[in-house]
Amino acid sequence: MTLSLVAADYGTNDSNSSSNYWNKLAKDFEAANSGIKVHVDVVPWSDIDKHVADLIAKGDTPDVVQTGGFADQVAADRLYPVGDVLSMEAQANLLDSFNKAGQVLGSQYGIPFISSSRVFVYNKAIFQKAGISAPPTTWEELRKDAELIKTKVPNVIPYALPLGPEEAQAESMIWTMSGGGALSDSVGNYTIDSQQNRDTFKWLRTNLVDKGLTYPDPGEVDRKTAFTAFTKGEVAMLNGHPALLKDAAAAGIEYGTAAVPRKSADVKDVSFGVADWLMAFKANGHRAEIKKFLNFTLSKQNTLEFDEEYNMLPVTQDTLEDMSENPQHQDLTQFLQNLPNANFYPYGAPSWDKVSSLIKKQMGGAVKSGGDQVLSDLQATAASEASKSRQG
Numbered sequence: 001m002t003l004s005l006v007a008a009d010y011g012t013n014d015s016n017s018s019s020n021y022w023n024k025l026a027k028d029f030e031a032a033n034s035g036i037k038v039h040v041d042v043v044p045w046s047d048i049d050k051h052v053a054d055l056i057a058k059g060d061t062p063d064v065v066q067t068g069g070f071a072d073q074v075a076a077d078r079l080y081p082v083g084d085v086l087s088m089e090a091q092a093n094l095l096d097s098f099n100k101a102g103q104v105l106g107s108q109y110g111i112p113f114i115s116s117s118r119v120f121v122y123n124k125a126i127f128q129k130a131g132i133s134a135p136p137t138t139w140e141e142l143r144k145d146a147e148l149i150k151t152k153v154p155n156v157i158p159y160a161l162p163l164g165p166e167e168a169q170a171e172s173m174i175w176t177m178s179g180g181g182a183l184s185d186s187v188g189n190y191t192i193d194s195q196q197n198r199d200t201f202k203w204l205r206t207n208l209v210d211k212g213l214t215y216p217d218p219g220e221v222d223r224k225t226a227f228t229a230f231t232k233g234e235v236a237m238l239n240g241h242p243a244l245l246k247d248a249a250a251a252g253i254e255y256g257t258a259a260v261p262r263k264s265a266d267v268k269d270v271s272f273g274v275a276d277w278l279m280a281f282k283a284n285g286h287r288a289e290i291k292k293f294l295n296f297t298l299s300k301q302n303t304l305e306f307d308e309e310y311n312m313l314p315v316t317q318d319t320l321e322d323m324s325e326n327p328q329h330q331d332l333t334q335f336l337q338n339l340p341n342a343n344f345y346p347y348g349a350p351s352w353d354k355v356s357s358l359i360k361k362q363m364g365g366a367v368k369s370g371g372d373q374v375l376s377d378l379q380a381t382a383a384s385e386a387s388k389s390r391q392g
Contacts, residue, residue: 002037003289006055007066008048008276010310018042021306029296036289061283063290070102070110070279075350075389078281082108085280085291090298093316098275101344110347111278111294112315114307117342118174118272119334120261121240123233124254129153130236135258139178139203142237142261146213149236157229160238161204161214163364166222169345169356170274172363174239175200177343178262178270183359184346190355190386193372193379200263201366201375209367219364241274242311245331257334273342275315313339350389355382 005026011017019042026038041062043051048067055062061078073079082091082102091099094112102110122135127145130152136142146158162171173183181196191197208214215221227244229235231251239260248255260270278297280290296302300318307314307323313335314320323329324336346352358381365374 001035001286001289002039003064003286003293004039004041004060004062004284005064005066005293006041006043006048006052006062008045008068009042010312016309018310021309025297025302029293032296033292036292038293056283061281063284063286064278064280064293066113066276066278068276069347069353070277071104071348071350071352073279073281074104074109074348078283079109080280080282080287080290082111084287085294086111086298087291087295090295093298093318095315095317095320095340097273097340097342097344098315101273101275101347102277104348109279110275111280111298112275113278113297114276114303114310114312115315115339115342116241116274116313117335117338118170118239118241118260118274119338120237120258121230121244121248122237122256122258123230123235124256125233126153126156126236127256135256136237136261137259138261138265139207139263143207143213146208146237147211150213153236155234157215157235158213158237159208160221160226160229160235161208161218161367162221162223162226162238163218163367164220164222164225165360166224167360168219168363169359170223170272171239172359172366173343173345174260174270174272175204177272178260178267179203180263180267182343184349188346188349188386190346190379190382192359192382193375197375198372201371203263205367205369205371217364218367242313242332242335246311249331257331259334269341271338271342273339273344275344275347277347315339349386351382351385354385358382 007018007022009018022040022042026040030037052065098112099108102108130148132145136145149156149158176182176197179196179200181194182191184190226238230238231247231253303314303316303319304322314323358378362374362378
């Protein structure tokens with residue numbers, strides 16, 4: 001029999017396409033599991049959701065899909081629960097924070113595949129020129145450092161605040177958490193318009209935007225723009241992920257990493273995680289074969305190979321331990337320490353995709369005059385989408 005796999009492409013060209021990884025893994029799996037073939041279909045990120053939907057509509061539902069979310073497929077009752085397609089050992093090896101993020105209404109359907117995280121990243125040369133000896137730990141320290149940089153190091157953006165449509169949801173979540181708030185509560189109810197969040201975005205407006213310590217209009221600035229500026233020495237501070245460190249090092253930028261600054265010391269540490277997922281479809285009845293394939297895929301050798309190829313972070317305990325102990329990954333220490341206690345988007349909410357899209361488009365307005373209304377409007381729409389998804 002043949003298992004069908006659809007996976008997203010993390011590569012930037014043919015030489016590092018994810019198809020190379022998956023075809024090798026499929027070949028190795030087939031060699032170890034006589035009688036099971038794997039058909040690999042690697043699709044660009046921009047096309048994968050539509051591609052999977054088209055396959056399902058045609059009656060060609062894949063057995064395994066690796067992409068960015070799972071809740072919509074759970075809502076359509078298409079997936080095996082994780083306990084049906086992973087061994088007890090494989091389940092126990094997954095980091096608990098990711099297991100929780102993969103749940104819908106208390107049952108896990110999302111199988112974490114890779115992760116990323118965010119930490120505070122700063123340019124050491126700019127800090128030295130401004131006379132700053134250590135990275136900020138609180139918002140007030142960040143503001144003071146930004147003012148020093150503006151005064152002493154001209155033509156540099158002190159702090160990049162990318163709230164543009166590429167990834168405003170990540171920057172928003174980091175700042176809401178560091179202010180003692182969140183985008184949603186522990187059971188998935190949206191809390192976008194909380195008083196803590198209003199206070200956070202007001203602080204950003206009055207202390208960074210209005211004082212010219214970040215871009216004039218953060219809502220027009222994408223993550224890619226901010227990251228590129230950092231690698232050119234044009235930005236002093238920002239929240240970054242592991243790929244930024246790789247690019248900064250290649251560009252000769254001497255950088256440092258630290259925990260994300262918080263509103264005050266009594267706000268708990270901000271550990272923000274992002275995950276991409278595997279999911280197992282019931283349509284073809286290949287549960288036993290899927291289980292063998294997923295257990296093989298999540299072995300340390302295979303997860304480590306993918307993580308190192310694409311500078312991603314692990315989702316399994318044994319790979320986390322391996323990378324944490326490897327001197328070659330010393331630059332990832334701050335990221336790796338965040339993973340076991342990471343906070344995630346509400347992946348288990350079927351409405352999250354739509355709400356996330358709205359945040360991308362509108363959250364930049366929250367750091368302008370009238371920002372409270374932006375939060376109020378987002379909250380109302382998010383609550384409406386959540387209600388629709390529950391009824392649907």
